[in-house]
Amino acid sequence: MATVDIKKFQVNLNPTWCPGCGDYGLLRGLQTALAKLDLDPSEIVIVSGIGCSSNLPHFIKAYGYHSLHGRALPTAQGVKMVNPRLTVIAAGGDGDGYGIGVGHLVHACRRNIDITYIVMDNQIYGLTTGQTSPTSDVGSKTKTSPDGNYEYPLNPILLAISSGATFVARTFSGEPEHMADIIVKAIQHKGFALIDDISPCVTYNKKNTYQWFKERVYKLEDIGHDPYDINQAIQRATEWEDKIPIGIFYINPDKPSYDQLDPVIREGGMFAKPEITEDEKKEILNQFL
Amino acid sequence: MKELIKGNEALAEAAIIAGCRHYFGYPITPQNEITAYMAKRMPEVGGVFVQAESEVASINMVFGAAAAGVRVMTTTSSPGFSLMQEGVSYLAAAHLPCVLANIMRGGPGLGNIAGSQGDYFQAVKGGGHGDYRLIVLTPAYVQEMIDFTILAFDLADKYLIPVLILTDGIVGQMVEPAEFPKDYKPNFYDKSWALTGAKGRPKNVVRTLWLDDYGVENNNIKLQQKYARIKAEFVMYEEFMTEDAEVILVAYGTPARICKAITKKLRNEGYKVGTFRLQSAFPFPEYRLMELALEKHVKGFLVVEMSAGQMVEDVRLSVRDYKPVNFYGRMGGVLPEERKIIEYTLDMLKGKVEVN
Numbered sequence: 303m304a305t306v307d308i309k310k311f312q313v314n315l316n317p318t319w320c321p322g323c324g325d326y327g328l329l330r331g332l333q334t335a336l337a338k339l340d341l342d343p344s345e346i347v348i349v350s351g352i353g354c355s356s357n358l359p360h361f362i363k364a365y366g367y368h369s370l371h372g373r374a375l376p377t378a379q380g381v382k383m384v385n386p387r388l389t390v391i392a393a394g395g396d397g398d399g400y401g402i403g404v405g406h407l408v409h410a411c412r413r414n415i416d417i418t419y420i421v422m423d424n425q426i427y428g429l430t431t432g433q434t435s436p437t438s439d440v441g442s443k444t445k446t447s448p449d450g451n452y453e454y455p456l457n458p459i460l461l462a463i464s465s466g467a468t469f470v471a472r473t474f475s476g477e478p479e480h481m482a483d484i485i486v487k488a489i490q491h492k493g494f495a496l497i498d499d500i501s502p503c504v505t506y507n508k509k510n511t512y513q514w515f516k517e518r519v520y521k522l523e524d525i526g527h528d529p530y531d532i533n534q535a536i537q538r539a540t541e542w543e544d545k546i547p548i549g550i551f552y553i554n555p556d557k558p559s560y561d562q563l564d565p566v567i568r569e570g571g572m573f574a575k576p577e578i579t580e581d582e583k584k585e586i587l588n589q590f591l
Numbered sequence: 592m593k594e595l596i597k598g599n600e601a602l603a604e605a606a607i608i609a610g611c612r613h614y615f616g617y618p619i620t621p622q623n624e625i626t627a628y629m630a631k632r633m634p635e636v637g638g639v640f641v642q643a644e645s646e647v648a649s650i651n652m653v654f655g656a657a658a659a660g661v662r663v664m665t666t667t668s669s670p671g672f673s674l675m676q677e678g679v680s681y682l683a684a685a686h687l688p689c690v691l692a693n694i695m696r697g698g699p700g701l702g703n704i705a706g707s708q709g710d711y712f713q714a715v716k717g718g719g720h721g722d723y724r725l726i727v728l729t730p731a732y733v734q735e736m737i738d739f740t741i742l743a744f745d746l747a748d749k750y751l752i753p754v755l756i757l758t759d760g761i762v763g764q765m766v767e768p769a770e771f772p773k774d775y776k777p778n779f780y781d782k783s784w785a786l787t788g789a790k791g792r793p794k795n796v797v798r799t800l801w802l803d804d805y806g807v808e809n810n811n812i813k814l815q816q817k818y819a820r821i822k823a824e825f826v827m828y829e830e831f832m833t834e835d836a837e838v839i840l841v842a843y844g845t846p847a848r849i850c851k852a853i854t855k856k857l858r859n860e861g862y863k864v865g866t867f868r869l870q871s872a873f874p875f876p877e878y879r880l881m882e883l884a885l886e887k888h889v890k891g892f893l894v895v896e897m898s899a900g901q902m903v904e905d906v907r908l909s910v911r912d913y914k915p916v917n918f919y920g921r922m923g924g925v926l927p928e929e930r931k932i933i934e935y936t937l938d939m940l941k942g943k944v945e946v947n
Contacts, residue, residue, distance in 0.1 A: 352701060370701070371670065372645065397618070402617070402647075427618045430618035430623050433618040433626065433627075433642060434642055445623070445627040445630065446618070446627060446630040446640075447630065448627075448631045
């Protein structure tokens with residue numbers, strides 16, 4: 303991999319995450335991807351929800367909005383609709399995006415708006431010190447499942463594909479270079495992209511550890527997976543526990559994105575209006591005299 | 592026998608003692624101990640614990656369980672209670688009994704996780720839509736977390752109303768000696784209105800919607816009659832050395848404990864100071880405050896809150912213009928300072944009408 307300079311996306315603030323948290327890997331991967339895309343921080347907005355991982359916008363140099371718990375996606379869509387020329391990235395955790403905010407995820411996928419949504423999935427609520435999350439494995443012992451979780455987890459990859467997302471991938475914080483390449487493709491993709499990033503919680507999730515994942519993850523591209531085949535994508539998406547695929551599950555290049563369909567946003571939104579002339583400025587100001 | 596117990600866990604165990612066997616909650620600090628406690632404890636007592644996917648789900652699970660006729664509770668902290676408001680309005684409109692707890696933290700917005708009292712308006716004036724009220728109990732001690740929670744279930748069933756335990760994160764997180772009642776037996780309340788299956792009887796329908804011209808107004812009249820009855824029958828407060836006090840500190844929750852300590856301190860120095868502590872915020876002890884305002888020895892009131900000044904409005908409405916009502920508060924999860932309270936109290940004792 304050619305070295306890229308990620309300095310322009312770094313800030314002088316140490317993340318609040320525990321040492322070893324998977325979110326560091328994601329931060330590095332995202333900074334690398336943005337550098338590879340040769341974007342300027344002024345062209346990027348990162349919107350997050352609430353949770354450990356949602357502190358992300360504080361730790362990366364770009365415009366940021368730390369929004370409400372579970373509401374990163376509606377907020378990010380609001381930003382995109384005002385100024386579609388911006389690269390809008392929504393980010394958060396599994397509790398945020400697959401729990402309280404899952405209704406918004408379904409509709410953002412369906413709307414296929416041109417946003418990249420990164421979920422740092424650690425299968426636990428970390429910020430509130432270790433409760434069951436919507437992706438916690440059956441049997442996981444947490445503060446709210448002391449005898450082992452008996453709810454079945456949701457499958458974010460299947461959910462996104464079935465809801466109409468046009469780019470669906472999984473990355474692993476233990477593989478930051480692989481992750482960066484996928485984030486690049488997700489941002490370049492015109493339409494809604496979900497990246498489910500395996501981001502181990504080293505403090506509260508004692509089951510799904512780096513070691514646990516390292517023994518299981520394999521790359522979809524290594525087995526000749528065709529991401530343009532929805533049936534293959536769905537089949538691979540059902541794999542978990544013994545073997546865990548990372549890489550791009552699904553791409554649909556044919557479905558137009560929301561911002562290509564909406565008559566105003568299509569033309570660049572309100573910021574696409576030509577600049578006003580000096581005469582027009584005078585005319586407007588005269589109204590106040 | 593008294594034991595050392597954390598406020599949040601005391602509240603949780605008290606709910607179980609009161610016969611609550613259904614609890615739905617969602618993680619939020621500083622009330623996570625309640626959810627964790629219920630996850631462990633409910634299966635032991637044959638109860639049901641569900642970690643909901645959001646506070647919206649929690650409050651609507653409460654709606655369903657309350658309509659089915661059982662004692663049910665959810666607990667949360669400030670932002671979570673905001674999210675529940677739609678459900679709270681429906682619960683009130685449907686005359687359903689349930690117990691809610693808001694262990695307040697700094698706001699608005701995400702704020703922080705430090706104890707605060709910025710949700711008084713939301714709790715007492717109606718955070719959701721429509722003309723409704725909750726009974727609002729305001730514990731300041733771990734012992735009251737126990738006693739008020741048990742009382743809350745009784746009040747809810749008696750008046751068919753959601754009862755809110757409103758306290759700050761400090762009381763929730765505090766560990767101090769407290770005692771659970773040994774032989775409390777939940778009172779029996781008729782719940783023939785509940786959705787229990789209509790075999791052999793006309794069906795019950797729980798609703799908040801009426802399509803005829805006066806249905807909704809009639810329900811509103813019923814609600815208002817109920818609130819008037821509650822106000823006539825119930826109010827709770829504690830008076831501490833108010834009998835000859837010249838300045839009365841008014842507070843609830845943690846600031847009330849600070850005020851009581853200051854009262855003792857100033858009394859030792861010969862100053863006639865007292866503390867009036869709210870134990871219920873709805874009904875509000877307006878009558879008693881007016882009585883105190885009419886006492887000759889009372890020069891005025893100093894209201895102390897962990898907010899920009901919310902409860903103080905109700906104190907002013909209660910005493911009208913008979914005596915000056917001053918306010919001192921800190922916001923965003925910051926405690927009021929003892930030296931400031933003392934400074935303002937001494938100013939008022941000297942006859943100053945406006946302090947702070």
